[in-house]
Structures are given as structure tokens and as C-alpha cells.
Amino acid sequence: MSAHFQIVKTYLLELNYTIIREDESDSVLVVENESKGIKNAVLIVADPLLIIEQFLFDIKTETLEIHKDLLMKNRDIIHGAFALDETGKKVVFRNTHECENLDLNELEATLNSLSLLLSEYAGQLITFSKN
Template sequence: MTQHFIKVKELLTELDYEITYASENDCVFVVSDERSGISNMVLGCADPILILEQFIFEVKDTSASTYVRLLQKNRDIIHGAFVLDESGKKVIFRDTLELENLDSNELEAVFNSLGLLLSEFSNELIELSKTKN
């Protein structure tokens, strides 16, 4: 696990992402990237994969149309996808990468994908997070 921790930390540093938390024992990182609007993204090693998760919003309107729209938006996401937590109310951006062959291009692609999603669909994401009247 230590080798994966070192590799991921080196890649994050190389890509100039701000590491706000790191645990070598758990091989977990929390990172932010102001340039792309990413805040508190969690990266965790679960050999053989690296799991990346970013909380997006909590669903207030639990109608089927909200979930259908989220699934439709998944089609537009270049890397990763929207997922729900166990409660079915927290929308999370999630992606997984192979640790063995992980490189900076792959890792950066995930951050770029999320950054693009947040910039292009921010208004719609805000609307989806609101309670319908």
C-alpha cells in the first residue's frame, strides 16, 4: 500500500493539486483544485484501483425526473459518473483508475472531466439540488 500512496502523492504534487489531507496508513487523500472548482475530493487506494469521489449536492426533490436527469447527464461526462450514496440522496461524482499503470495524464483527465462538468452544468446542477414546489 505504501508504494501506491507514494505514487499517488507524487502524481498529485506533479499536477499541482492541493493535498489538504493524507493518510499513508489508509492510503487516502483529500485534494482541492481551485482552478476547476474541485473541493475536498477524496482519493482512496483499494488495490488494485484508485477511487476518486467528489460530493456534488444533496437531492431535495426525490421524484423520478430528478434521477432520470442525473442519468442523462452521465452520458455527457467524459470520465467518471454520477452515483448516489447509500441513502440515495447524496449525488457524488465517482471514477476509478487502475493503480498499477496510473499516470499523470489519467489522473488529470478525471480532474478535467469533473471541472468541465462543474463549469458547463453548474446552473442545472444547482436547479437539481433545489426543492421543487
């Protein structure tokens, strides 16, 4: 297990996240904190980076409105951003950090940003997922 993987795991536990899956060989953690609305968030320690992703919804019908609204909302997100997977159909929240400089506050800020996004923008995300 890499030192960075262990540090990230320790931080998550300090922040009261439940680790629901862990793969040390691939340096992947899947976490949740239901009180913050976070479920199945994936953290990948790919030295020198920590990648954080949370699947949000599948795009069923591509429209300019969905893409435009997501890009406009990106401007309001403090840490992280909306992104599309390689298929262009799955919308995820994504943020990356340098492992070497990562501290507890930085990881907490990203997870809080995701939680805030989910609470403030939930109605719109649900609407997008149905279209």
C-alpha cells in the same frame, strides 16, 4: 505507505492540486484546486483500485426528473459518472482506475473531466440541490 499511494500523491502535486488532508494508514487523500472548481475531492488508494469521489449535492426531494437528467448527463461525461451514496441521498462524481496501470495523464483526464462537468453543469446542479 503503499507505493501506489505515493505515486498518486506525487501525480496530484505535479498537477498543482493542494492536498488538504492525508491519511496514510487508510490511503486517503483529500484535494482541492479552486481554479478548477474542485474542493474536497477524495482519492482512496484501495489496491488494486484508485477511487476518486467528489460530493456534489444532497437530494432533498426525489423526483424522476433529477434521476433521469443525471443519467442522461452521464452519457456526456468523458471520464467518471454521477453516482449515489449508500443512502441514495448524496450525489457524487465517481471514477475508478487500476493502480497498476495508472499514469499522470489518466489521473489528469479524470480531474479535468470533473472540472469540466462542474463548470458546464453547475447551474443544473445548483437547481437540483435546492429542490
